Amino acid sequence: MDSQALLHLLALGNLVLAGVLWCHAAGRRGRGDLSAVLAARLCQGGAWLVPAWLGPMNDIVTAVFFIALTAGIAFEVAAFRQLAGGRIASRLLLQVFAVGALVVALAALLAGSVALPAQPGVLLAALFIVAAAAALGRGWRGASLLRRTMAAVNLLPLLAVAGGVIIRSRPVQELLIGRLDWASGYVDGAVIEQWALVAFLLVLLVNAAGTLLLGRDGLQSEMERLQVVDALTDVPNRRGFYQGLAPWLALARRPGQPTAVVILNLDSFKRVNDHYGHGVGDTVLKAIVDAVRGQLRDSDLMGRLGGAEFALLLPRTGLPEAVVVAERIRQAVAALPVKAERAVINLTASMGVTTIRAEDSTVSLFKRADEALQAAKLRGRNQVVAAAAPVLPDDDADLDPPAAAPTTVGQHR
Numbered sequence: 001m002d003s004q005a006l007l008h009l010l011a012l013g014n015l016v017l018a019g020v021l022w023c024h025a026a027g028r029r030g031r032g033d034l035s036a037v038l039a040a041r042l043c044q045g046g047a048w049l050v051p052a053w054l055g056p057m058n059d060i061v062t063a064v065f066f067i068a069l070t071a072g073i074a075f076e077v078a079a080f081r082q083l084a085g086g087r088i089a090s091r092l093l094l095q096v097f098a099v100g101a102l103v104v105a106l107a108a109l110l111a112g113s114v115a116l117p118a119q120p121g122v123l124l125a126a127l128f129i130v131a132a133a134a135a136l137g138r139g140w141r142g143a144s145l146l147r148r149t150m151a152a153v154n155l156l157p158l159l160a161v162a163g164g165v166i167i168r169s170r171p172v173q174e175l176l177i178g179r180l181d182w183a184s185g186y187v188d189g190a191v192i193e194q195w196a197l198v199a200f201l202l203v204l205l206v207n208a209a210g211t212l213l214l215g216r217d218g219l220q221s222e223m224e225r226l227q228v229v230d231a232l233t234d235v236p237n238r239r240g241f242y243q244g245l246a247p248w249l250a251l252a253r254r255p256g257q258p259t260a261v262v263i264l265n266l267d268s269f270k271r272v273n274d275h276y277g278h279g280v281g282d283t284v285l286k287a288i289v290d291a292v293r294g295q296l297r298d299s300d301l302m303g304r305l306g307g308a309e310f311a312l313l314l315p316r317t318g319l320p321e322a323v324v325v326a327e328r329i330r331q332a333v334a335a336l337p338v339k340a341e342r343a344v345i346n347l348t349a350s351m352g353v354t355t356i357r358a359e360d361s362t363v364s365l366f367k368r369a370d371e372a373l374q375a376a377k378l379r380g381r382n383q384v385v386a387a388a389a390p391v392l393p394d395d396d397a398d399l400d401p402p403a404a405a406p407t408t409v410g411q412h413r
Contacts, residue, residue, distance in 0.1 A: 003193050003197060006201060007051050010048040011049040015049075036075045036078040036079035044068070047066075063105055066120075073132055077093060083218060084214075100120070133151045133152075133155050146213060146214065147214065232285060233304055235289055235302045235310075236302070241301065241303025249356060258317065259355065259356045260319060260356075263352045265351075280341065280342075284347065330348070350385075351372075354386070372385045
């Protein structure tokens with residue numbers, strides 16, 4: 001297959017993939033990571049069309065080719081950083097590309113031959129090829145085998161061009177032609193150009209398949225995350241909190257340090273939604289979650305049970321210490337003014353506190369904590385109520401003692 005056929009194949013492959021991606025994105029509100037991939041395919045397809053249709057290029061056409069090709073690789077860098085979970089340095093990416101494109105364009109205007117605009121063009125394309133490989137290899141140790149393979153394959157065109165430069169240098173030419181007659185057919189400029197185009201074709205195929213697979217893996221990971229994380233507040237939902245609670249329920253059957261659970265409910269939160277709308281209510285919830293998390297340790301767990309009710313897991317924390325933490329949270333919530341669009345909203349919180357017991361199940365644990373929470377609501381809200389400690393059996397007593405009521409820790413009316 002000659003170079004012209006490879007050029008047409010590269011152009012057609014990129015443009016066909018761009019058409020497929022456009023059809024996939026048509027009618028969707030957001031194209032997600034595929035927007036950058038679509039732009040990359042369009043730019044690279046247009047770039048390869050230039051030499052495929054025009055054949056031998058002058059200085060201006062060479063500059064257009066390298067600018068379009070580099071733009072396509074730059075869009076791929078952005079897509080790869082998204083797929084690898086990194087933030088896109090779009091401003092820096094745009095600045096580097098703009099400066100490089102300006103250099104290539106000026107070289108084309110001042111050129112007396114095709115070689116002058118080609119040199120900065122190759123350097124600019126090489127820079128973004130390395131950036132694409134680096135974006136895929138981000139966090140190399142934790143990267144998947146697919147990302148590592150894509151990072152290695154994306155360097156192949158650069159290696160092919162560099163190898164061609166080395167092979168066509170005078171010392172290497174003299175060595176190969178003078179001592180290895182069989183190698184003379186492999187150091188011809190046309191053959192090296194074909195190998196470089198084959199490398200670009202391989203990159204096209206690997207990037208097309210790899211990008212779709214990485215996008216699918218990303219969507220799958222996000223779906224799995226949303227099964228255990230509340231999308232609004234970014235804390236575990238009921239299922240996620242129960243999963244985090246399960247090992248501590250098992251540890252409670254062994255002697256050791258206690259673990260506390262707190263149920264927090266925002267007082268009169270329904271009025272916020274009724275008067276200001278659910279958008280303002282969402283803003284309030286996120287602000288409250290940030291305030292509560294600021295009072296917790298890294299080892300503590302906060303989850304949203306539903307509506308304006310949250311649960312806190314405080315490992316290695318006894319009931320008195322948990323009450324102190326809950327009181328500190330209560331004060332932080334009460335002192336927090338949430339700025340909404342039409343008002344400044346102040347809310348309070350009621351909390352029920354208990355510790356995990358050896359015989360507890362999830363049902364009995366939350367039943368006891370919820371009873372303490374209801375006691376806090378009935379006694380005036382904006383307060384912390386601790387569930388009564390278990391009554392130990394007394395062998396000398398003739399009668400069983402009565403069950404103890406929840407203990408109120410301060411009232412704040």
